[in-house]
Amino acid sequence: PTFGGPFGLLLAARGDWRSAFAGLAVGGVIGGAGMLAIFAHTGELSIHAVTQVVSGNHGHLSHDPEAVPNTNKARTDLAAVYEYLTKQPVPRWASVAIAAAILTITIVTLWRSRHARDANAAASPASALIVVAIFIGIFHNVYDLPLLIVPLAACVTGASGSWNAIAPVRRLLIAAMLLIPFVNVLWTQGFRLLLERAGIPWGENAGVFLDGAYRLSCAANGLALLAAWGMLIVCVARRSTAGASSHTWEGEAPAEPNLPSERLNGKSYKRLGGCPPVEAPARASALSEEPQAVVSQ
Numbered sequence: 145p146t147f148g149g150p151f152g153l154l155l156a157a158r159g160d161w162r163s164a165f166a167g168l169a170v171g172g173v174i175g176g177a178g179m180l181a182i183f184a185h186t187g188e189l190s191i192h193a194v195t196q197v198v199s200g201n202h203g204h205l206s207h208d209p210e211a212v213p214n215t216n217k218a219r220t221d222l223a224a225v226y227e228y229l230t231k232q233p234v235p236r237w238a239s240v241a242i243a244a245a246i247l248t249i250t251i252v253t254l255w256r257s258r259h260a261r262d263a264n265a266a267a268s269p270a271s272a273l274i275v276v277a278i279f280i281g282i283f284h285n286v287y288d289l290p291l292l293i294v295p296l297a298a299c300v301t302g303a304s305g306s307w308n309a310i311a312p313v314r315r316l317l318i319a320a321m322l323l324i325p326f327v328n329v330l331w332t333q334g335f336r337l338l339l340e341r342a343g344i345p346w347g348e349n350a351g352v353f354l355d356g357a358y359r360l361s362c363a364a365n366g367l368a369l370l371a372a373w374g375m376l377i378v379c380v381a382r383r384s385t386a387g388a389s390s391h392t393w394e395g396e397a398p399a400e401p402n403l404p405s406e407r408l409n410g411k412s413y414k415r416l417g418g419c420p421p422v423e424a425p426a427r428a429s430a431l432s433e434e435p436q437a438v439v440s441q
Contacts, residue, residue: 146282150247154274157251159258206236211283217331217362218286220279222246225366228359239283246281246373250274253381260306260383267298268306269383273376276322280369289325296322310379318379321372328368330361 148171156164183189188197209215213227223239226232234242254270262268272295279288299319302308307315329335336358339346347358 146284147278150278150282151274153247154250154254154277157254157258158270158274216285217333218365220284220286220288220325220366220369221282222280222366222370223283225363225370228363228366231359243281246277249377250277250281250373253377257380257383260380262304262306265304265306267294267303269299269310269376269379270306271295272299272318272322273373273380276369276373276376280366280373286325286365292322292325306383309383314375314379318372318375321368321375324368325365328361328364330358331365 148168152164152168152171155167179194180189183194183197188194205211211219213219213224214233216224217228219225222242223234226234250273254273257270260270265271275291275295278284279292296319298304299307299315299322302315310318336347345351345354348355350358
């Protein structure tokens with residue numbers, strides 16, 4: 145649920161209908177078959193029994209020390225970031241609202257840019273946006289970070305034309321934000337214990353300044369991914385705007401490859417909608433007279 149469902153929605157928003165719906169269908173069938181086998185083995189196949197077990201599992205997770213931000217400092221989602229910084233628990237409805245807001249903004253951005261060139265490539269900024277949005281919108285831990293390797297490598301190497309269209313400084317910032325979760329070890333319990341053994345105070349009870357630094361280091365992974373998400377939103381949105389306004393008579397020819405062309409002042413232009421480019425009347429009349437000269441010869 146923390147990967148398959150959101151991935152399906154975001155892929156559909158980008159126009160990858162076959163991947164989205166086929167993936168959701170196959171995942172649903174496999175998941176349903178697995179649940180059917182488990183409950184059949186226990187002899188409890190009633191709707192009430194299934195609902196009760198699933199609800200109990202969810203309730204257990206909400207109090208599991210390996211999952212709650214109070215004891216687990218490795219989460220990357222924004223709900224956990226808020227708890228790390230404020231020490232205040234996030235209500236369940238607020239977690240749902242955060243996930244819905246992140247997914248909605250991302251879906252709208254992907255939908256508007258779905259026709260941009262190489263937007264659907266696996267190494268494109270749009271693909272990086274999908275992965276990062278899932279990390280910050282829904283419960284995730286740092287053990288899921290390998291999924292960030294492809295977006296990070298694509299950003300650093302400019303693996304597609306859409307990455308190369310982004311300003312180098314912004315690309316460097318995005319790469320740095322994607323790299324922070326891989327190198328930020330300050331949240332780990334082992335690191336804190338190592339400092340305590342060395343006589344260096346660190347953690348929630350180490351004083352106001354060190355306590356704030358510790359909480360900020362715990363939230364750094366989610367904050368870095370939030371910054372990367374924001375920059376990717378801007379880059380993908382600008383890409384879609386640029387693609388929509390790329391029809392011009394100056395510079396490169398427009399994207400339509402099969403439109404007839406004309407030559408004016410020694411330059412080749414694409415004809416849009418069958419209308420000739422507007423230049424000096426004398427030049428337009430000269431173009432209309434050229435076929436007549438050929439016929440007379």
